[in-house]
Every structure is written in structure tokens, then in C-alpha cells.
Amino acid sequence: MKVLFEILVIIAVLTFSQLVFSQDTWTLDDCVAYALEHNLQLNDLEYTVDANRETYRQSFRELLPAVQGTSEYSIRFGRSVDPNDNSFIDTDFFSNSYALEASVDLFQGFQKQNAIKASKFLFKAAEEETLQQKYLLAFRVMQAFYDIQFFEGSLKIAQEQEGISQSNFDLVEKQIELGLMAGADLYEAESILLTDKLSVTRASNQLIAAKLALVQEMNLTDADDITIVPEVEREMEAAESVAMQSDSIYQQAQDFIPIVKAARYRTLAAEKQLAIERGKLYPSLSLFGGYGTGYFETITDGEGKTIPFREQFKDNTYQVVGISLNIPITDGWSARSRVKQQKIARLRAENDLNLQEQQLFQVIQQLVQQANAFEVEQQQTIKNTKAQSLAFQVAQKRYEKGLINAIELYTAKNLFATAQNQNLQVRLSAAVNKSTLDFYRGLSVFNIKAPSAEGVSNKN
Numbered sequence: 001m002k003v004l005f006e007i008l009v010i011i012a013v014l015t016f017s018q019l020v021f022s023q024d025t026w027t028l029d030d031c032v033a034y035a036l037e038h039n040l041q042l043n044d045l046e047y048t049v050d051a052n053r054e055t056y057r058q059s060f061r062e063l064l065p066a067v068q069g070t071s072e073y074s075i076r077f078g079r080s081v082d083p084n085d086n087s088f089i090d091t092d093f094f095s096n097s098y099a100l101e102a103s104v105d106l107f108q109g110f111q112k113q114n115a116i117k118a119s120k121f122l123f124k125a126a127e128e129e130t131l132q133q134k135y136l137l138a139f140r141v142m143q144a145f146y147d148i149q150f151f152e153g154s155l156k157i158a159q160e161q162e163g164i165s166q167s168n169f170d171l172v173e174k175q176i177e178l179g180l181m182a183g184a185d186l187y188e189a190e191s192i193l194l195t196d197k198l199s200v201t202r203a204s205n206q207l208i209a210a211k212l213a214l215v216q217e218m219n220l221t222d223a224d225d226i227t228i229v230p231e232v233e234r235e236m237e238a239a240e241s242v243a244m245q246s247d248s249i250y251q252q253a254q255d256f257i258p259i260v261k262a263a264r265y266r267t268l269a270a271e272k273q274l275a276i277e278r279g280k281l282y283p284s285l286s287l288f289g290g291y292g293t294g295y296f297e298t299i300t301d302g303e304g305k306t307i308p309f310r311e312q313f314k315d316n317t318y319q320v321v322g323i324s325l326n327i328p329i330t331d332g333w334s335a336r337s338r339v340k341q342q343k344i345a346r347l348r349a350e351n352d353l354n355l356q357e358q359q360l361f362q363v364i365q366q367l368v369q370q371a372n373a374f375e376v377e378q379q380q381t382i383k384n385t386k387a388q389s390l391a392f393q394v395a396q397k398r399y400e401k402g403l404i405n406a407i408e409l410y411t412a413k414n415l416f417a418t419a420q421n422q423n424l425q426v427r428l429s430a431a432v433n434k435s436t437l438d439f440y441r442g443l444s445v446f447n448i449k450a451p452s453a454e455g456v457s458n459k460n
Contacts, residue, residue, distance in 0.1 A: 121265045147226055377426045
């Protein structure tokens with residue numbers, strides 16, 4: 001009995017936890033934050049940023065001297081050179097050597113310095129491209145979020161229309177019982193009611209699909225439904241409307257839109273990579289030095305005995321220091337070909353920057369035009385909704401008095417529902433448009449942290 005009671009308690013707890021989970025509500029900020037944290041594509045982009053960061057750090061380490069230690073052990077057979085007196089002998093012997101060598105580049109046409117700058121710009125470009133993808137994901141989540149709001153509103157309108165049709169159907173039934181209406185009127189009322197029920201079903205299915213789209217965009221596992229907290233719609237103020245007519249939005253956006261900044265960084269990196277290729281045409285100068293010693297079985301004392309390892313290790317030491325100059329003369333013209341190729345790469349990067357700036361300007365132009373259009377459409381849909389509401393109310397009263405038939409009432413009711421849906425769609429589209437324009441104006445729309453500048457400037 002006790003075991004059964006414990007099982008029932010566990011089932012109750014699990015059921016309650018599922019109910020609590022199902023009652024969770026999500027704001028737009030919650031949805032965006034969850035999507036940013038659980039998006040697998042963003043994880044891959046973060047790995048790219050990490051790789052570029054390590055390349056940037058390694059470019060500094062390339063300035064350090066190259067140091068290496070070597071050790072060799074060998075056994076020689078047959079005729080060979082005696083390291084003791086450089087004579088030829090036929091005796092088998094073994095030897096081993098130890099050396100520590102170091103070299104540092106003094107001049108390489110500033111290749112390493114330019115490599116540092118190029119890798120830094122590429123690292124910053126990767127960061128900005130990752131940030132761009134975060135913003136794009138946030139906008140997709142926002143669009144899916146507002147789609148849910150729209151379909152929730154559409155479902156509510158459809159349910160209201162169904163309720164009206166149900167009331168009219170009930171009214172016709174009573175009128176038929178009283179002998180005030182014919183049976184054909186009931187068929188018309190029932191047909192309209194069934195049509196509205198179908199509209200409710202379609203609106204419900206569209207809402208389910210919209211919720212699934214948001215769930216998938218968020219990568220919300222173990223869930224196919226979500227309950228949102230609708231965003232409060234805020235009308236655009238007059239001062240904001242005037243500001244949106246100005247080209248200053250484009251000037252502001254150029255400074256912080258990640259995809260434009262990434263293209264600018266890649267242009268700067270291409271310039272440095274061109275400088276690297278040009279640096280390979282110059283002579284290179286390096287300083288090197290080394291310390292070594294060795295042991296040879298053929299080195300003997302006056303009595304013909306091999307000198308012990310410890311003594312040879314001390315006596316055979318040597319030091320070397322020198323300067324190496326490398327002058328490129330010809331390599332089949334490949335170095336100059338690489339310079340030309342890099343010039344093309346720089347032009348391509350500059351063209352991509354111009355393209356990104358052009359697309360940015362065109363997007364802002366479209367958004368401003370849409371904002372102006374939505375402002376006019378909102379006023380028109382509001383007036384149309386009021387007019388259709390009054391027309392429907394009049395039609396409803398006339399229908400109840402038997403002055404019009406059900407088809408005429410359905411037409412008036414359908415026009416009213418269409419006007420409501422149009423107004424809802426325009427209002428929510430205007431809200432998305434406003435948030436997008438606010439983003440391009442540099443206002444805080446999403447809680448997304450931009451990468452630190454870390455001393456990187458746009459100057460080369």
C-alpha cells in the first residue's frame with residue numbers, strides 16, 4: 001500500500017510539472033535569448049571566431065626567435081672520414097652530437113608586421129559576421145513571434161464571427177418554431193455557420209504552424225507549442241517619423257551594421273595581405289647562432305684509448321654566430337604573380353564593401369518607404385474597420401427583422417472580418433518595420449552584446 005501511494009505521488013508530481021511547463025509564457029526577449037543560446041549554426045561561427053583569434057595571437061609569436069635543439073647518434077660502417085683528422089679509415093665507429101640553434105629575422109619586408117595586422121582584421125571580420133548572424137536570427141525570431149500574434153488575432157476574429165453565426169442560427173431556429181421563417185432560411189444560416197467553423201479551424205491550424213515555426217527557430221526541444229506574451233504596439237511619434245525621412249539613418253547604420261563592418265575589415269586585411277606579398281620581393285636578413293658538441297669513438301689519446309665522453313663533451317664544444325642574407329632573384333615570376341592576384345583580391349574586397357553599403361542603403365530606403373506606407377494604411381484600415389462594423393451592425397438588425405437574407409448578412413459580416421484582419425496585419429507589420437528601423441538607427445532592439453573593439457581601428 002505504501003509503495004502504491006509513493007507511485008501515485010510521483011505521477012502527481014510529474015503531471016503537475018508538465019502542467020507548469022505548459023503554462024510557461026515567453027516574451028520576445030526570452031525567445032531571442034533562447035534562440036541565440038541554442039542555435040547550432042552560431043556555435044559553428046563561434047568556432048570560426050576562435051580559430052581566427054588563435055591565428056591572430058600566433059602572428060605575434062612569429063616575431064619570437066626560432067630555437068631548436070638537435071641530437072644525433074650514428075654508427076658508420078666501411079670507408080668513411082675520421083672526424084679526428086679528416087683521414088679516410090675503414091674502421092667501424094659510432095658518434096653522437098648535440099646542438100642548440102637559434103635564429104631571428106631582422107628584416108623580411110615587414111611581412112610579419114603586416115601579417116599581424118591582416119590576421120587582426122580577419123579576426124574582427126569573423127566577429128562581426130557572427131554578430132550579423134545573431135541579428136538575422138533575432139529578426140527571424142521576431143518575425144515568427146509577430147506571426148503568432150497575427151494568427152492569434154485572426155483566430156479571435158474568426159471565433160467572434162463563428163459566435164455571431166451561431167447566434168443567428170439559433171435565432172433562425174426559434175423563428176422557424178414560431179412560423180416566422182421558412183426551413184430554407186435554416187439551411188442558409190447553417191451553411192454560413194459551417195463556413196465560419198471552417199475559418200476557425202484554418203485559423204487555428206495557421207496558429208499552430210506559426211508556433212511550430214517559432215519553436216523550430218528557437219531550437220526549443222521537446223516542445224511543439226509555445227505561449228507568448230504579446231508585444232505592446234507603440235505608434236510612431238511625429239519626431240520619429242520626420243527623422244526617418246532623413247538619410248542620416250544610413251550614415252548612422254554604416255558605423256555599426258556588422259556585415260558592413262566585416263566587409264570593411266576584410267578590405268583592410270586584403271591591403272595588408274597585398275603588402276605581405278610585396279614584402280616577399282625584398283631581400284631578407286636574419287641573425288643566427290648555435291652551440292654544440294659531440295662524441296666520436298675515433299678520437300683517442302696518446303695511448304690509443306678513446307677519450308671518455310665527459311672530456312670530449314667539454315673539449316669538442318663549438319659556437320657559431322652569423323648573419324644570413326637572402327636575395328630573391330627569380331622564381332619563375334611567381335612572386336610577382338601573387339602580388340597581382342592579391343591586388344585583384346583587394347579590389348574584390350573593396351567591391352564587396354561597396355556592395356554591402358549599397359544594399360544597406362537600399363534596405364533603409366525600402367524600410368522608410370514602407371513606414372510611410374504603413375502609416376497611411378493604418379489610418380485607412382482603421383476607418384474601413386469602423387465603417388464595416390457599422391455596416392454589419394445595420395445588416396444584423398435588418399436580418400433580425402427579416403429585411404435581408406442570410407447571404408446579404410454573410411457578405412456584410414465577411415467584409416467586416418476582412419477589414420479587421422487587414423487592420424491587424426498592417427498594425428503588426430508596422431510594428432516589425434518600426435523595430436527594424438530602430439535597429440538601423442542604432443537604438444537598442446535586441447539584447448545582443450557587440451564584440452569588443454580591442455584597440456582595432458579602421459585605419460591601416
